[in-house]
Amino acid sequence: MSSLPPAGMVVVDKPGEMTSHGVVARVRRLAGTRKVGHAGTLDPMATGVLVLGVGRATRLLGHLMLTEKAYDATILLGTVTTTDDAEGEVVRTADPEALAGLEEARVRIALEQFVGDILQVPTAVSAIKVDGKRAYARVRDGEQVELKARPVTVHEIVVHDVALPEVRISVRCSSGTYIRAIARDLGEALGVGGHLTALRRTAVGAFDLDSAHTLDELAETFTLVPIAEAARATFPAVDLDEEQAAQVRFGRPLDLTLPGEGEHAVFAPDGEFLALYAASAGIAKPVAVFVG
Template sequence: MTDGLVVVDKAGGMTSHDVVSRVRRLAGTRKVGHAGTLDPMATGVLVLGVNRATRLLGHLMLTEKAYDATLRLGVVTTTDDAEGEVTATAATDGLDEETVRAAAAEFVGDLLQVPTAVSAIKVGGKRAYQRVRDGEEVELKARPVTVHELVVHDVRLGETAELDVSVRCSSGTYIRAIARDLGARLGVGGHLAALRRTAVGPYDLDAARTVDELAEAFTVLPIADAARAAFPARELDDRQAGDVRVGRALDVDLDGLTAVFAPDGEFLALYEPRDGVARAVAVFTG
């Protein structure tokens, strides 16, 4: 099986682990991982690595992600999304569209965001959501995230209010935390009603296939193509390629994390500038 990425359009109701298990069977290998989970209620882009490409995933998680979402105001839940139990409600008939849009605009930029208590973040070696399930009180610290863009497409006002948004943000940003915090900012509470991830870095829905489609025709984006799509590329000569194969530093100028390739197009490694030279971050040969 070719080393590479599989871009899945995850269906609602499936966990990310469900998708990994299906792809392991289709690929005939246990070496399958994913670049960032999607909650069961969420749909959309889930990027999986197969064989050696699993080692790319940690670097892909540093890229930005994009989502389409529906945020519901006036209802607070235990999980900050539609799957949780309702803990509070408030009337939203006093809101107007201008106020809602102005409040949403405040969530663009560099933010300190408190993740939802049922996130997969580890607290003392244990997932936060597991601590919540075990009846523990979980308080997570605010973390820096960046929301590059938040576009409000539609605002529907009434007994409860909803807005449809598109968000482009850094990895690690919780859209349900934006829904929660927007509701709090407006004084009525809120939660995430629907979520569809439309892109992870350069991999979008156009490149994605459903699990059923993959079962009919399983395809992998080769690791060299995946690396070229996600990182700046640098072509090397034979001598430099030989140095990379043994992890030596290169006397070349790089602007940042870069995928380096042998003269025949083979993807060799990820390198970054450090201490005046280019040094290996991860080598994929051998």
């Protein structure tokens, strides 16, 4: 394992019925280091893109979690569950006549209300902390959990198929959006209830299924995206001269106009990834420095 780059991203195509923590444990063994973390979990039921950081790249994960995500999902209308997905217990089923009376056009129109900047109540079995305890843990302990609505952005919902009671969609959204909540809220909007039966994450920022590998594939060939390549793919890139790069190594602000808003990845002349910088009061200030 010594020939591997010292830090980078591993893009896993997570299998179903496996926790994100289980994937991390497996990659730790494959990478030969405990310094592995993930950029946002996937439910055990869900499959698809799970981005892991190895070594110094774990410090990038908190910044990656803020990026846009994409999903393919299947919603089953007519049944409400405790978890808003197929893993929960059924708590209510719709009147068969109400379900039979649903029309495809009405489903498509109802989905439109979930596109844009919306307020979404997270699913009760989320990892959100309520008074220091995870919401899902409170639900598991028999508590009634009511979470406050949060602002999220759903950039796009593409309806692939409406074969009632099933609806297949693709969603492109901001971090923090719960697809299970869209399934739940669609069912409520239609008056029949609903829950998620399948979820596949197809992209996290610049990392998609084309760049993902199964755990079996990683066991054969451990593929690491070098930290510089990952940073350049995720953030606007700024290439510095030697003097500027030296300043960055000391964590100093730069008299530099960044090309856009938010965090930018800055690089030394030889291509080494140095830090994340953001504009502040007309100069560029360090957000996170990755070199000494």
